Amino acid sequence: MSPNELSTATAVELAAALRAKTMSAVELTQACLATIARENPVLNAAITVCGEQAIEEATAADTLLRRGDGGTLTGIPLLHKDIFCTRDVATTCASRMLENFIPPYDATVVSRLRAAGTIMLGKTNMDEFAMGSSTETSVFGETRNPWNIHCVPGGSSGGTAAAVAAGFTPLGTGTDTGGSIRQPASLCGITGLKPTYGRVSRLGIIAFASSLDQAGPMTRTAEDAALMLQVMSGLDPGDSTSADIEVPDFRANLGDPISGLKIGIPKEYFSSSLEPRVAASIQAALVELEREGAELVDIDLPHTDQGIPTYYIIAPAEASANLSRYDGVRFGYRCEAPTDLNDLYERSRTEGFGEEVKRRILVGTYALSTGFYDAYFKKAQQVRRLISEDFNTAFETCDVIAGPAAPGVAFGLGTKTTDPLAMYLEDIYTLSVNLAGLPGISVPAGLLDGMPVGLQLIGRAFDEATLLRVAHRFQLRTDHHLARPVPTAVNP
Amino acid sequence: MGLEVHLQLATESKIFSGAATRFGAEPNVQACAVDLGMPGMLPVLNARAVQYAVMFGLGVGARIGKRSVFDRKNYFYPDLPKGYQVSQFFEPIVCEGKFEVPMPDGSLFPVRITRAHLEEDAGKSVHDAYAGQTGIDLNRAGTPLLEIVTEPDFRTAEQAVAYLKSLHSLATYLGISDGNMAEGSMRCDVNISLRPTGTEVYGTRTEIKNVNSFRFVEKAIAVETERQMDILESGGHIVQETRLYDADRNETRSMRSKEVANDYRYFPEPDLLPIVLDDAYIDNIRAGLPELPGAKRARFIETYGLSDYDASLLVDSRTTADFFEAATDISKAPKLTANWILGDLAGALNRESLDLTESPVSPEALAGLIVRIADDTLSSKLAKQVFEGLWLGEGTADEIIEARGLKQVTDTGALESLVAQVIEGHPDQVTQYQAADEAKQKKLLGFFVGQVMKASKGQANPQRLNGLLRAMLDSG
Missing domain, CATH: 1.10.10.410 (Arc Repressor Mutant, subunit A)
Known part of the structure; x- marks a missing residue:
């Protein structure tokens, strides 16, 4: 394969090439590292690159492959969002607070993917502590969108999205608390799946909002997502919220036709907040699904508008507690020469956290305070149940829900950084899915003025298989997912 | 007065991690990544802690919460690694109950249990290890605690102490706690308020934190009552606050007042699922409960004809009760056996600072002595000499009587x-x-x-x- 082919190939294709011995895992890894070396100075998608270690892992993979051992993912490179703890490799959450944090353990997702034979190329940039929709709040600087380097890649898993789009790696991991896999996948023209809450272990993932966080695959195709999800899924005794539910073979029925499948279209997802041309792209995608034999039905998700206020109470409330451990006492950033305990706390946290993180800690702390708990947190939990019931009701008349993943295409760097509310609106179509704990996927649905649009599909709890099947059928029919940005090295 | 007791549960490992709970280890060797609050770490509930809490609930005749939920209690302190303590605030595992406490005069004093909930202990600040600096030992962080809260039912220090002793006895009977107060296995907070005789409304209360011996509880209550009395009688007002009992100076002093107190911002712990218990689980635990002090006390009075007082003393610890029953089985003289256990044996153990489990005189040996008292072989005076022989390991009572020539002249x-x-x-x-x-x-x-x-x-x-x-x- 030529370098250009390599950078657009899927994991399934690469696995076949490795097995056919037309290429070794070391060659593949070297090619990926070369792309990173060439493109990353502009994109800033990867913040740690483990070149030597990756080559060592690839060498070991080649040994396995030569013996005819290993699984489908043996020798396939990937990048982890820098929120996954990686043993002996810096894990920063893109925060000054954890700039020098090197965990002595792997997240379950990391160890499972490692055990499956993947090669870890490094760690990707993100919004600090996963709080953001643009990957601009990272202490390591913003990541740029490979389709237009003056635009954001979305966030918070923007580093992985940009890396997969730019050909750094065929596979990457992300986490999605309110849309942090699907929105950047949409803005970077890749496939990003947020599994059902509980499908994938959260152990070793630095917590943002524990009842919403979920890790998922970010790939070039739905088939690759199925491949990765297979390895990532399943009960973990170390995460009490991981589900003790059977993991199906996600690739088994991927190609099955979707004729007769009912796809629900929520009118609330096509309101005035959606850019009209994005709406048109999504409508066009829906027509393709109809041509596949699916039946489009109108549904209501009446509490959609309450999603943002509900989310922005629950997520910050949980975050305010989750981030209390960063106090300068045991690990992480500690201020210079604290005068007393309060000074240690105040300055370590003031200096160690960025603006958006501090904003959310303040919001969350307020929402949980005596006298406000009932009005905010408790009320938000009640509305969360209503949102969940909306979906339950909808799934009585449809099998999958379809709509946009984001209200628009990638926006310009810096255009929303001073307006948190505008930034929060980026997740209007995704965060209800987290509140309800459901699986959602974003797949490329075409380009608008050269910038990708993402179609979001939402499924029933633990029915990722149907989502992946619809996405795969869509990708068999269309070629949106094959579109690739021009390498930034020749597109300054 | 109302009491809050923190009872350390005797599980092998911590409530949310696999680290060991042994006391006295080198600092921080028993703290794993979960206990340290390391990024990405998650709690996993120890099933044994749940079992112990349910055993306790059944032991005090309380209603067991079929569904209980962990909450986060948020505050910053260096010995609290996560910046929050995982506790149960809204829905505890043990709900209301009524506990009958035997008083020294033999009567029973009813105490209403409000609730008991599971939580994790914090670590310890070590102030004397480094000059001018404070060390943190997180070995204790994550040790399971059961916090037992009562209604304000206590009117005297005597009642409070009797309740604590009774609770201690229950916990050791159940085997859910080692009950070692010196090592902090049972710590007590006393909420105390005064009101004029004949009035209904409680006065403003203060809370005395972390009193860790029965004697200190008694003294702390005495001095705090006196302090409040002095203030009220001189026309002053009690400030609602947390106070600390200083045993060296025998006084309580202010730790922090409620106005500047923490807002703990409790909310449900999203990292843990609710504990849902079915009837089969609870019934199974109930069926496996040992005979508890209250029932044993009644049986001792009924079967052995013991006084209320002796029965209470004997059942106070399971070891003593078992010792008594083993000895009486042979001696067939319950009253005499009780007297010897509570008298000479207890006295000798006390002199040597030994626990009954370390007694050089076994129940069988003591019974051998009592048999010889009952059949008039020994006078009580001679018996004391034989007991001395038993203590020194000179053989059985009969062997000692023979060897020392102590047979009573009855001929x-x-x-x-x-x-x-x-x-x-x-x-x-x-x-x-x-x-x-x-x-x-x-x-x-x-x-x-x-x-x-x-x-x-x-x-x-x-x-x-x-x-x-x-x-x-x-x-x-």
Whole structure:
């Protein structure tokens, strides 16, 4: 394969090439590292690159492959969002607070993917502590969108999205608390799946909002997502919220036709907040699904508008507690020469956290305070149940829900950084899915003025298989997912 | 007064991690990544802690929460690694109950249990290890605690202490706590308020934190009551606050007042699922409960004819109760056995600072002694010498009696000859005796008893001797 082919190939294709011995895992890894070396100075998608270690892992993979051992993912490179703890490799959450944090353990997702034979190329940039929709709040600087380097890649898993789009790696991991896999996948023209809450272990993932966080695959195709999800899924005794539910073979029925499948279209997802041309792209995608034999039905998700206020109470409330451990006492950033305990706390946290993180800690702390708990947190939990019931009701008349993943295409760097509310609106179509704990996927649905649009599909709890099947059928029919940005090295 | 007790549960590992809970290890060797609050770490509930909490709930006759939920209690402190403590605030595992506490006078004092909930302990600040700096030892962080809260039912320090002793006894019976107060296995907070006699409304309360011995609880209540009384009588107001009992100075002093107190911002812990218990689980635990102090006490009174007082003392610890039953099984003399356990044996153990489990005298050995008292082989005085032999490991009671020649002289012939010798040797006293009134006679009788005892080297049976002496003197 030529370098250009390599950078657009899927994991399934690469696995076949490795097995056919037309290429070794070391060659593949070297090619990926070369792309990173060439493109990353502009994109800033990867913040740690483990070149030597990756080559060592690839060498070991080649040994396995030569013996005819290993699984489908043996020798396939990937990048982890820098929120996954990686043993002996810096894990920063893109925060000054954890700039020098090197965990002595792997997240379950990391160890499972490692055990499956993947090669870890490094760690990707993100919004600090996963709080953001643009990957601009990272202490390591913003990541740029490979389709237009003056635009954001979305966030918070923007580093992985940009890396997969730019050909750094065929596979990457992300986490999605309110849309942090699907929105950047949409803005970077890749496939990003947020599994059902509980499908994938959260152990070793630095917590943002524990009842919403979920890790998922970010790939070039739905088939690759199925491949990765297979390895990532399943009960973990170390995460009490991981589900003790059977993991199906996600690739088994991927190609099955979707004729007769009912796809629900929520009118609330096509309101005035959606850019009209994005709406048109999504409508066009829906027509393709109809041509596949699916039946489009109108549904209501009446509490959609309450999603943002509900989310922005629950997520910050949980975050305010989750981030209390960063106090300068045991690990992480500690201020210079604290005068007393309060000074240690105040300055370590003031200096160690960025603006958006501090904003959310303040919001969350307020929402949980005596006298406000009932009005905010408790009320938000009640509305969360209503949102969940909306979906339950909808799934009585449809099998999958379809709509946009984001209200628009990638926006310009810096255009929303001073307006948190505008930034929060980026997740209007995704965060209800987290509140309800459901699986959602974003797949490329075409380009608008050269910038990708993402179609979001939402499924029933633990029915990722149907989502992946619809996405795969869509990708068999269309070629949106094959579109690739021009390498930034020749597109300054 | 109302009490809050933090009871450390005797699980092998911590409530949310696999780290060990042993006391006294080197600092921070028993703190794993979960206990340290490391990024990405998650709690996993220890099933044994749940079982112990349910055992306790059933033991105090409380309602078990079929669904209980963990909450986060948020505050910053260096010994609290996560910046929040995982506790149960909204829905505890043990709900309301009523606990009957035996008082020293033998009566039962009812205490209403409000609730008991599971939570994790914090670590410890170490202030004396580094000059000018504070060290943190997180070995204790994550140790399971059961916080037991009562209604404000206590009116005296005596009631409070009796309740605590009773709770301690229950916990050790159930085997859910080692009950070692010196190592902090049971810590008590006392909420205390005063009100004028005859009024209904409680006054403003203060909370005395972390009192860790029964004696200190008693003293802390006394000094705090006095302090509040002085303030109220001089027209002042009590400030609602947390106070600390200083045992060295025997005073309480302010830790922090409620106005600047933490807002703990409790909310449900999203990293843990609710604990849902079904009837089968609870019934199974109920079926496996040992006989508890209350029931055992009643049985001891009923079956062995013991006094309320003795029964209460014996059942106070399961070891003592078991010792008593094992010994009585052989001695067939419950009252005598109880007296020896609570008297000479307890005294000897106390002198040597030994626990009953470390007693050099086994229940069988003690029973052997009691059998010889019951059959009049030994007088109580001789018995003490035999006991000494048992304590020193000289063999069984019978072996010691033989070896030391301590057999009591009960044989009438032998006694008669001893008495005759003494009467003969003290003619003046005999004359005095025969001339004296009843009161005087009694006194003189004592003299003769003493002389006979002396002549018999203490081995004369005192009861028999009395009768014999009287008869022989009277017949003069």
